[in-house]
Amino acid sequence: MKWTDNLENFPYPFKGSTYRYSNNSIPMKLPLSVEVTLDYKEEMKLKRNLLTHHPERCYQSLPHTFTGQWEIVELVMEHLVAQYPEKFSLETNESQWIFHNKILGEKHEFTFGVEKSLPCEPLAFISRHVQEDLILMMQRDGDLYLDAGQLCFPANWSLAFNLGMKFKSIHHPIPGFKEEGLDDRILQFLMRIEAGNPWERKNWSLMAGDRLDTSLETFDQWGLLRKQVTKENAGELVHIRVEVQKLFRLPRSNAILFTIHTHLLSLEKLASNPEWLKQFYEILSELPPHITEYKGIALYKEGVLDYLEARLGSGKVL
Amino acid sequence: MSGEAVFVSGKRKYVFCGDQQGIKILSSLIERVKEEELLLEIFLIEGGTEWSQLSKFLKDQKMGTYLYVVLPNEYIQKAEEVAEATGFSDEEAQYIGYGEKVTRVYCCRCHGIKEMKNAEEETLCEHCGLELSVSDHYSVYHNAVLGYVAKL
Ligand code: HEM
Ligand SMILES: [Zn+2]
Numbered sequence: 001m002k003w004t005d006n007l008e009n010f011p012y013p014f015k016g017s018t019y020r021y022s023n024n025s026i027p028m029k030l031p032l033s034v035e036v037t038l039d040y041k042e043e044m045k046l047k048r049n050l051l052t053h054h055p056e057r058c059y060q061s062l063p064h065t066f067t068g069q070w071e072i073v074e075l076v077m078e079h080l081v082a083q084y085p086e087k088f089s090l091e092t093n094e095s096q097w098i099f100h101n102k103i104l105g106e107k108h109e110f111t112f113g114v115e116k117s118l119p120c121e122p123l124a125f126i127s128r129h130v131q132e133d134l135i136l137m138m139q140r141d142g143d144l145y146l147d148a149g150q151l152c153f154p155a156n157w158s159l160a161f162n163l164g165m166k167f168k169s170i171h172h173p174i175p176g177f178k179e180e181g182l183d184d185r186i187l188q189f190l191m192r193i194e195a196g197n198p199w200e201r202k203n204w205s206l207m208a209g210d211r212l213d214t215s216l217e218t219f220d221q222w223g224l225l226r227k228q229v230t231k232e233n234a235g236e237l238v239h240i241r242v243e244v245q246k247l248f249r250l251p252r253s254n255a256i257l258f259t260i261h262t263h264l265l266s267l268e269k270l271a272s273n274p275e276w277l278k279q280f281y282e283i284l285s286e287l288p289p290h291i292t293e294y295k296g297i298a299l300y301k302e303g304v305l306d307y308l309e310a311r312l313g314s315g316k317v318l
Numbered sequence: 319m320s321g322e323a324v325f326v327s328g329k330r331k332y333v334f335c336g337d338q339q340g341i342k343i344l345s346s347l348i349e350r351v352k353e354e355e356l357l358l359e360i361f362l363i364e365g366g367t368e369w370s371q372l373s374k375f376l377k378d379q380k381m382g383t384y385l386y387v388v389l390p391n392e393y394i395q396k397a398e399e400v401a402e403a404t405g406f407s408d409e410e411a412q413y414i415g416y417g418e419k420v421t422r423v424y425c426c427r428c429h430g431i432k433e434m435k436n437a438e439e440e441t442l443c444e445h446c447g448l449e450l451s452v453s454d455h456y457s458v459y460h461n462a463v464l465g466y467v468a469k470l
Contacts, residue, residue: 169457
């Protein structure tokens, strides 16, 4: 599979010449929870396939989440039709809704708020129309809990394991997060997010290969590619993986919708932009071991740096 | 989290939670609080007790309450989570686990759970045979820690 994500649309994540964990969330200019890119059809095919064949890995929910799930259906549909009127439409007559996905040629009629009118849970239903993974964080007792989610393209974590987990516990594996008090600051920040004022951030990582579905459940398979990276093949094999993450308060359930849109770009393409090449080389060479280790780059970092050095030296654009 | 219950003086009220064995372990401490004529309350956890009942009981406590919880090791972590969620900080509570310490390891590949009696860093999943590296990434919901792929 070749992802057509190209340089112009790529959500390049770096600023400055070093990278550390921080709360890098910013208010969204255009408040959209989801985005349709050139890979829409391919990704929907892949996602639906995963949802069908690996439901436990890709979809989890607790029973008290239906109000929040319906709010997500509403919010996402509103955003789709507002931003892409030629691709999606929605007719509503009180609670009778007709959603039209013109890209896939599908029409869905349902009664808003009535689970039985849909073929599956509301969150599972809407997730079959967007490239993003969708996570519902319920707020109670001064904390946020991962109480429902659809996750097909995780960066090496397990939705099934994380179900019902609190925000800080979810982030427990990240080195230094608790020690630096980041987990608490970010949690306080999230709990103050207000309806109508969404936030977004980018997270990045490197991966060997170009699979979107890098679940923890299949790491024993796709992780093996890390051992194959050399200076010679790094440009094609290694991809930078950027997640555009968006945070919306849902007013009725007071929950938070967390959407994750994953983009992949080969190092070869990244390096074809001379400024990006230089900046990424600086950042990767300086990256402290605890971050390299956590992001899973340690095994092949040298190969990548050698590749980038060669590209820097050659001055060639492609 | 484990060890012995230590008396902390000068609290407005003392609350003791545990199963029968747990309350027995706390008996000398309870005696002492009684002798000093301090305010105390006992919450007995029995076979049918739900976590929500404990949670409600703890929520009803006022500021200045000091909490002791003694339960079998496999439940003590969950009890701590429940108490923390109702607002008890580390300075206001002691959690003591007794008996055999069972670690439940959640397989990252097949989601099967393996109960381990002895703490080991690596173990084989009983369900799919994957070599797991036992982490400290803990889920209250599953009452288990995550086992990651040990070797690529
Ligand atoms: C509220 C919704 C959020 C959810 C459900 C969530 C979930 C996760 C998960 C599952 C991981 C992987 C942990 C693992 O290794 O098992 C992670 C990593 C991380 N999260 Fe979050 N997160 C959320 C919000 C945030 C926010 C707002 C920040 C802001 C700074 C943040 C910062 C991070 C960082 C820095 C990492 C490490 C990523 C890396 O090094 O590649 N998260 N998050
Ligand atoms: Zn297994």
